[in-house]
Amino acid sequence: MRLYHPQRIPRSVIPENQEFPMLSLSSQITPEALHYVRNHFPYPYLPAHDWHLNVEGCVRNPLQLSYNDLINMPQVTLPVTLECSGNKRAFYEPKVRGEQWELGAVSHALWTGVRLREILQSTGILSEAQEIIFEGMDSGQRTDMPGTFIYSRSLPIYKAIHPDTLIALFMNGKPLPYKHGYPARLIVPGWYGMASVKWLQRIIVSDRPFQGPYQKIDYIVYPSDPNQSPRPVTVMKVNSVIAQPTDRAVLKKGTHHVFGAAWSGEVPVSKIQINLDDEETWYPATWIDPEERYSWRRWIWEWHASKAGTYLLKSKATDSNGNTQPLHGEWNAKGYENNSIHQIVVYVE
Template sequence: MQREKVIIKPYLTTISLDPENQGTPIHFSDDWITPEPLFFLRNHYPYPPITPESFKLTVSGEVEEPGYFNYEQLLQMPSKTIVLPLECSGNKRKEFQPPTFGTQWDDGAISQGVWTGVPLRDLLQFSGLKTSACDIVFEGHDSGKIVGLEGDHPFARSIPIDVALHPDTLIAYALNDKPITYKHGYPLRLIVPKWYAMASVKWLKKITILDEPFDGPYQALDYHYFPYEDSDEDKVPVTTMKVNTIIQQPLPQSSLDPGIHLIYGIAWTGEGIIDKVDISFDKGASWLKTKLRQDQSETYSWTVWSYIWDVNKKGKYTVMVRATDTTGREQPAHVTWNRLGYGYNGISTINLQIV
């Protein structure tokens, strides 16, 4: 009897279940667009219930006409579709030395999607944005306890007015050409290009326009680079993504035969675009250019890089990869430590052996 062919597929990598945090199997996904079942999940709280109120998005504060937009209205408005990766600011947190507290992500807290929605600036202009507007606050339906604080707190973040008015900042209702799934923020999610994903608030409930900076707990107490263990001095807010790479294949600690091997991965940045990706086999003493594959029509998408390695000498090798973007930012050899473990972007490094 002929055996059935067994198809082996990658699955999300569980980081925690309460709340649910799951990583994309980034080393086993060659898709330009991450399939929704493999899109990473980052939550601060349990999933919120979906009620009729979930389909109304209120706008209030420094606007001439406060009110709400319902889901069907948004579907009828002029839309925009963009391709971009979302990266959790804690991606690669496990790389920091000494270790930091927080969700212990490896390198799977990044995924790339096709997002469709209404430009936020259209809603703000329709509502009559006042000249006094300073900060735009986005609150989700999810809420819960925060250690050290009393009561329940919604997940709420703000972005400055110039970012809010960017034509590609979206109130999204579709992911990969289908309605956003429940776990990824259905029915509405904010999408902020080039910023770490904490800005892209899920299960969007209301937008509040302030005439002063927002000081909610996820804005003032969290999502900052704190350079000192026991002091908040010199803290800097987490905003745009740093230039970064992942070596998808080969896997770390792989044993390979002599011969030709394809080394490949992805690179991305929150400023400009990826300009080059270099690779080293001698611990950074010299660097070689990799081949880049970019979609020039997509302003924000990640870049695929690859290198054909012809190796015949047996032994142990250290493979290092670094990216540079068009603003001149380059992955550093030494990453500045921060207390909450955000924004790790050191040179990607794996060890291999040829046997």
């Protein structure tokens, strides 16, 4: 009997948005059933028989790939941490509209599939190509304008042809679960999750910048400083979280293991530090998982809590480019990219 049964934390019912329960972080790889899910629309109906991935637009040879075609191409496996760009939105002050993600709109899985560049090499890309557009099978309404919209996003060509950008068919060694994009999804390592389009049905090589609402309205950082220009959400910022203990927990006097995860975008995370009670010293925590591009790393810090009292604990990660977490993430109107230093309060009795 599996007594303790962690489950995802629901944030909305339809579309289904659920967090990974960060307090139950135990393995580096997130089991499929616990991997966060972020949907913009109700789950799509899948064609029972004749699913194809169409590759078209500014290409020399348009292609229609079957599931078997994809399965028979060379497969690559990459461990990738995906994070929703709205992760930690609930902690922005002032509060921001939208899904109130707390800590767990981030997870880590093994993704196996075909390099997108291989497919684009076989179609060829015409010289006027500017972007690659990815269409999912999920569609629905928006609150801000009438009409039905397909979830679609574009990538610049340099990222689309990067050898690590995959059309994934497998998650943690098994065919993609339906909720994670079966039969095929995009995986864009190092970028926030909105780029990794699920339930792929069409790839369009385009000669102009894509104007879809999930490209030009959502996933844009509107800085609070009006002198700064809006910019699209792309690469994940360095971030970390304390998984255990949880905020406001009551602990016994003695030794405790403060435990969590840290990650960055296109470079590995290299340093993790813990701070106690706003003292100047930042203590280095110990990595559990090795340094690896695109992968979160669990860390642990042994804390000898010998005196009763109230303690403020913080975690701060630094990546191999030297980027580090700010005390307060850069507040923006849509609440993206919150990579504030994580803070919790615990009580020792």
